[in-house]
Amino acid sequence: MTSTIKDVAKMADVSISTVSRVINDSKPVSPEARRRVLHAIEVLDYKPNEVARSLVTKKSNLIGVIVNDIGNTYVAQVLRGVEEIGRMFNYDILLSSSYGDLDVEMKFANLFSQKQVEGIILISDILNERLMFKLDELMIPYVVINRFYNIEDAATVTINNKNATYKMTQYLIDEGHEKIGYVALRKDMDRTNETYKIKGYKEAMRQCNLKPHVIYSEGLGREDALDVMEDILDDVKDGKYTALFCTQDILAIHIMNELSDQGIRVPEDVSVCGFGGTSLSEIVRPTLTTVKEPFYDIGAVAIRKLLKSVEEKEELKKDTVFLPVEILKRNSVRSL
Amino acid sequence: MTSTIKDVAKMADVSISTVSRVINDSKPVSPEARRRVLHAIEVLDYKPNEVARSLVTKKSNLIGVIVNDIGNTYVAQVLRGVEEIGRMFNYDILLSSSYGDLDVEMKFANLFSQKQVEGIILISDILNERLMFKLDELMIPYVVINRFYNIEDAATVTINNKNATYKMTQYLIDEGHEKIGYVALRKDMDRTNETYKIKGYKEAMRQCNLKPHVIYSEGLGREDALDVMEDILDDVKDGKYTALFCTQDILAIHIMNELSDQGIRVPEDVSVCGFGGTSLSEIVRPTLTTVKEPFYDIGAVAIRKLLKSVEEKEELKKDTVFLPVEILKRNSVRSL
DNA sequence: CTGTTAGCGCATTCAG
DNA sequence: CTGAATGCGCTAACAG
Numbered sequence: 283m284t285s286t287i288k289d290v291a292k293m294a295d296v297s298i299s300t301v302s303r304v305i306n307d308s309k310p311v312s313p314e315a316r317r318r319v320l321h322a323i324e325v326l327d328y329k330p331n332e333v334a335r336s337l338v339t340k341k342s343n344l345i346g347v348i349v350n351d352i353g354n355t356y357v358a359q360v361l362r363g364v365e366e367i368g369r370m371f372n373y374d375i376l377l378s379s380s381y382g383d384l385d386v387e388m389k390f391a392n393l394f395s396q397k398q399v400e401g402i403i404l405i406s407d408i409l410n411e412r413l414m415f416k417l418d419e420l421m422i423p424y425v426v427i428n429r430f431y432n433i434e435d436a437a438t439v440t441i442n443n444k445n446a447t448y449k450m451t452q453y454l455i456d457e458g459h460e461k462i463g464y465v466a467l468r469k470d471m472d473r474t475n476e477t478y479k480i481k482g483y484k485e486a487m488r489q490c491n492l493k494p495h496v497i498y499s500e501g502l503g504r505e506d507a508l509d510v511m512e513d514i515l516d517d518v519k520d521g522k523y524t525a526l527f528c529t530q531d532i533l534a535i536h537i538m539n540e541l542s543d544q545g546i547r548v549p550e551d552v553s554v555c556g557f558g559g560t561s562l563s564e565i566v567r568p569t570l571t572t573v574k575e576p577f578y579d580i581g582a583v584a585i586r587k588l589l590k591s592v593e594e595k596e597e598l599k600k601d602t603v604f605l606p607v608e609i610l611k612r613n614s615v616r617s618l
Numbered sequence: 619m620t621s622t623i624k625d626v627a628k629m630a631d632v633s634i635s636t637v638s639r640v641i642n643d644s645k646p647v648s649p650e651a652r653r654r655v656l657h658a659i660e661v662l663d664y665k666p667n668e669v670a671r672s673l674v675t676k677k678s679n680l681i682g683v684i685v686n687d688i689g690n691t692y693v694a695q696v697l698r699g700v701e702e703i704g705r706m707f708n709y710d711i712l713l714s715s716s717y718g719d720l721d722v723e724m725k726f727a728n729l730f731s732q733k734q735v736e737g738i739i740l741i742s743d744i745l746n747e748r749l750m751f752k753l754d755e756l757m758i759p760y761v762v763i764n765r766f767y768n769i770e771d772a773a774t775v776t777i778n779n780k781n782a783t784y785k786m787t788q789y790l791i792d793e794g795h796e797k798i799g800y801v802a803l804r805k806d807m808d809r810t811n812e813t814y815k816i817k818g819y820k821e822a823m824r825q826c827n828l829k830p831h832v833i834y835s836e837g838l839g840r841e842d843a844l845d846v847m848e849d850i851l852d853d854v855k856d857g858k859y860t861a862l863f864c865t866q867d868i869l870a871i872h873i874m875n876e877l878s879d880q881g882i883r884v885p886e887d888v889s890v891c892g893f894g895g896t897s898l899s900e901i902v903r904p905t906l907t908t909v910k911e912p913f914y915d916i917g918a919v920a921i922r923k924l925l926k927s928v929e930e931k932e933e934l935k936k937d938t939v940f941l942p943v944e945i946l947k948r949n950s951v952r953s954l
Numbered sequence: 955c956t957g958t959t960a961g962c963g964c965a966t967t968c969a970g
Numbered sequence: 971c972t973g974a975a976t977g978c979g980c981t982a983a984c985a986g
Contacts, residue, residue, distance in 0.1 A: 284757075286979055297957045302981060309982095312955060332732040333672045334979035338962045342669060347713075352701060358694045365688060365715050374733065377683075377713045379701050396668040397710065421620075532901075539903050565868075566902060567875050622963055633973040638965055645966095646971060670963035674978050 285326040293322035305330055336398065345585065346376045346394035348387055348413075350406040355560045356577060360405050360427055363581025371589050373400075380406075387413045395420050401588045403427065405581070409473065423591050423598040425584040429575070430474045439584045439603040443475040446573050446607045447482035450527060450555060453609050455490050458618030459525040459553065462487065463517075465510060465537065467529050468498040479529060479557075495523070499533060507536030515544060518552055524618060531556035531563045531572055538566065538614065549616035559610055568613035576605050621662040629658035641666060672734065681921065682712045682730035682758075684723055684749075686742040691896045692913060696741050696763055699917025707925050709736075716742075723749045731756050737924040737934075739763065741917070745809065759927050759934040761920040765911070766810045775920045775939040779811040782909050782943045783818035786863060786891060789945050791826050794954030795861040795889065798823065799853075801846060801873065803865050804834040815865060815893075831859070835869060843872030851880060854888055860954060867892035867899045867908055874902065874950065885952035895946055904949035912941050 287305075291298040296315050303309045304319045311319070322328070336342045345368055349357045365375050376399060380387045387410050394402060402417060402424040404410075409431045417424045426438045433440070447464070454462050464483045466476050480496055487494040499510045517523060518541070528534035534556030538548050548554050548568055556563060559574030583603055591598040623641075627634040632651050639645045640655045647655070658664070672678045681704055685693045701711050712735060716723045723746050730738060738753060738760040740746075745767045753760045762774045769776070783800070790798050800819045802812050816832055823830040835846045853859060854877070864870035870892030874884050884890050884904055892899060895910030919939055927934035 288979080298980080299957060299982085300955090303956090306981080310955060315956080329728065329732050331673075331734065331979055333669055333678060333734050334962090335981075336669045336962095337667075337673055337964090337979080338981045340962075351698075352688075353691075353694050353698045355689075355691065355694075358689050358691075362687075362689045362715065365713060369714065374729070375713045377701060377711045378705065379698065392665060393710070396665050398667065398669050535901060542903060562898070562901065565871060565898065567878060623965095624963080634964075635966080635973060636971090639972090642965075648971060651972080667963055670978090671965075672978095673963080673980090674965050676978075 285328045286331070287328075289326055290319065290322045290328050293326065294318040340398075342398040342400055343373050344376050344397060344399045345373045345588065346390070346397070346399040346402040347378070348390050348394075348402060348404050348406075349377070349379050350382055350408060352377070352379045354407070355562070356407075356429060356558070357405050359560070359577035360581035360584075363578040363583075364403055364405075364585045365581075367582045367585045368589070371585075371593075373585075373589065382408055384408075384410050384412065388416060391416050391420065391422075395422060400592045401425075403581075403584055403588060409433075423588060425588045425598070427580055427584055430476075431470075432473060432475050432478070433602070435600055437587060437598050437600050437602075439580050439587065439605065440475075441575055441580075441607050442478075442604045444478040444482035444485070446557070446575075447479045447527070448486045449482075449607070450557070450573050450609055451483045451486035453611070454525050454527065454553070454555065454615065455486065455492070457553075457615060459615075460490075460492050461495075461521075461523050462492070462525045462527060463495045463497050463514065463523045465497045465499055465526055465528040465533060467502065467533075468500055476529065483527065497526075499529075502530055502533045502536075504536045504539075507533060507540050510537065511540040511544070518546060523552055525553040525555070525615065528554065528556050531558035531560055531570060534570055534572070534614075535562065535566050538568075538570075549614050553615040555615050559608075563610070564612070570610075571612045571615040572610050574608040574610050576607065579605055621664045622667070623664070625662055626655065626658045626664050629662065630654040676734075678734040678736055679709050680712050680733060680735045681709045681924065682726070682733070682735040682738040683714070684726050684730075684738060684740050684742075685713070685715050686718055686744055688713070688715045690743070691898070692743075692765060692894070693741050695896070695913035696917035696920075699914040699919075700739055700741075700921045701917075703918045703921045704925070707929075709921075709925065718744055720744075720746045720748065724752060727752050727756065727758075731758060736928045737761075739917075739920055739924060745769075759924060761924045761934070763916055763920050766812075767806075768809060768811050768814070769938070771936055773923060773934050773936050773938075775916050775923065775941065776811075777911055777916075777943050778814075778940045780814040780818035780821070782893070782911075783815040783863070784822045785818075785943070786893070786909050786945055787819045787822035789947070790861050790863065790889070790891065790951065791822065791828070793889075793951060795951075796826075796828050797831075797857075797859050798828070798861045798863055799831045799833050799850065799859045801833045801835055801862055801864040801869060803838065803869075804836055812865065819863065833862075835865075838866055838869045838872075840872045840875070843869060843876050846873065847876040847880070854882060859888060861889040861891070861951065864890065864892050867894035867896055867906060870906055870908070870950075871898065871902050874904075874906075885950050889951040891951050895944075899946070900948070906946075907948045907951040908946050910944040910946050912943065915941055 556572040563570035892908040899906035
């Protein structure tokens with residue numbers, strides 16, 4: 283059987299308080315007693331039971347993470363940051379994947395609450411306002427990370443989307459492009475960041491007296507890319523676009539594939555660039571020029587923010603932290 | 619403040635034992651008392667504290683998962699299976715990522731042990747025998763999931779690698795290929811599954827009186843693919859190979875890219891296929907014909923096995939469960 | 955510096 | 971059917 287603090291106390295011939303003191307280094311203990319305790323711990327291979335400890339200290343050192351889908355690369359990258367920094371501060375990650383089911387997420391909130399998590403991180407593509415409301419009610423501090431939606435009334439960390447598309451558009455213009463189309467995602471546009479992304483693009487275009495062209499896609503799949511292609515194929519062939527800036531890497535890749543199927547070469551005939559900077563973008567050919575979102579850092583900053591609030595016991599400020607992006611210049615864009 | 623069982627008892631005017639009984643449905647309670655308790659629970663929004671509960675029942679309902687890198691797609695897919703099935707049985711996942719550091723993994727084992735996890739799942743590309751030894755010592759049941767290494771002396775779930783390459787080779791032969799090269803990974807070959815994969819390939823070839831050609835790669839990166847290409851470029855140009863069967867999808871993709879850079883078309887000039895079946899393989903062009911390893915199922919079966927042992931309190935059998943693979947027929951292989 | 959005591963929140967005997 | 975009492979393993983006053 284695994285040994286307890288009592289066993290150690292008995293063997294070291296001291297009280298359990300003394301054992302507790304040397305374990306936690308919380309109060310002075312005589313060198314002699316400490317030696318004996320340490321020895322007993324060694325011999326018995328004693329390890330404090332964290333469950334018991336949590337019960338009395340009311341510190342679980344647990345952070346719950348609710349994700350949309352752990353299989354999603356974006357989610358996994360953010361999670362890396364969360365996990366690594368969390369561990370650095372001695373917190374463990376309780377992971378749950380909701381697969382987009384909002385009711386399931388509500389259940390997780392309760393579950394995590396019962397497990398006494400000290401905070402929660404939400405990593406998702408979708409929006410669950412009911413969940414945020416519930417967490418407020420439960421008085422569990424939380425940080426929201428969402429790539430798509432514009433989050434308000436919650437602590438969140440993200441990028442400056444408008445600035446990001448502005449920079450990329452500027453880069454394309456610097457490379458000599460003037461006929462740049464922006465392929466946007468129409469879904470839920472009034473609540474997503476797409477609005478800001480379009481703004482950044484348009485601003486950069488207008489500033490150089492270029493006419494912006496926003497092309498709308500209904501989704502990010504191959505089918506959606508096909509639909510987009512149908513719409514713009516003639517324009518592309520006619521040279522109406524020299525560059526297509528797609529709102530997500532995966533869409534850019536599907537579009538590149540469709541272009542290639544139509545005998546249109548990237549970047550010789552038309553340049554393409556994406557947004558995201560996941561590993562995908564450097565594996566496809568041509569390698570994709572894209573806006574790199576700092577997923578790892580987003581996760582890292584989010585948990586830092588959360589833990590700061592937890593450790594200092596002050597309420598989590600419901601503000602937004604913006605992290606800088608980077609333009610990854612690769613081969614899918616050519617200079618004109 | 620969050621309410622406890624005492625508050626509920628007081629409000630319902632019963633003892634805490636009665637409250638406990640209705641919560642756990644463990645012993646008969648009079649309808650009247652039950653009603654009052656339920657009402658109090660409702661009003662106070664009472665949720666049992668799982669930490670306290672764990673302490674007394676000695677059941678944490680926690681499974682520790684130690685992974686090499688959560689950012690790895692393969693790991694993430696397996697984790698999906700683990701998480702989803704674990705949750706189905708009411709277990710939570712404690713996640714930790716070691717980034718390949720074996721000492722860190724040892725620390726995780728201790729940490730998890732202190733957190734009273736009831737079992738551990740190892741998902742990795744690397745091998746940590748010290749860790750397995752330690753877990754045995756700690757008496758924590760565990761299941762190992764490793765894509766590369768041949769695991770012995772541990773409960774594990776994997777695929778029949780020999781059979782998998784046999785099937786794919788057979789498929790290539792059925793498609794009319796006779797000059798099939800197999801690109802293998804040399805690293806640690808005496809302990810990895812590569813040996814079995816080569817065996818399956820060779821067996822299929824020999825059975826059809828074809829001569830096997832194993833080509834060795836030092837790694838899975840682009841550089842490694844380049845090295846391989848240097849070795850075989852002339853052979854490929856001379857038509858010595860009509861198909862290249864690569865030991866991993868990512869290697870196959872890099873090789874396709876290199877081939878394409880050399881002006882060699884896939885699959886017109888040479889067919890290429892991979893092994894793994896991660897999402898990557900269907901995004902590249904041409905889409906990659908590959909062996910689909912059932913990552914999700916591997917995770918699912920692993921945790922089932924683990925939980926069965928946990929729940930029935932019988933020792934985990936240190937055997938290997940084999941799961942079937944599937945050949946994904948796509949566009950990187952053509953019929954001759 | 956040290957031991958005794960009192961809980962943390964809950965499940966579970968054991969008497970009624 | 972119910973309540974009082976005990977203890978899970980540990981930390982934290984408190985009194986020496």
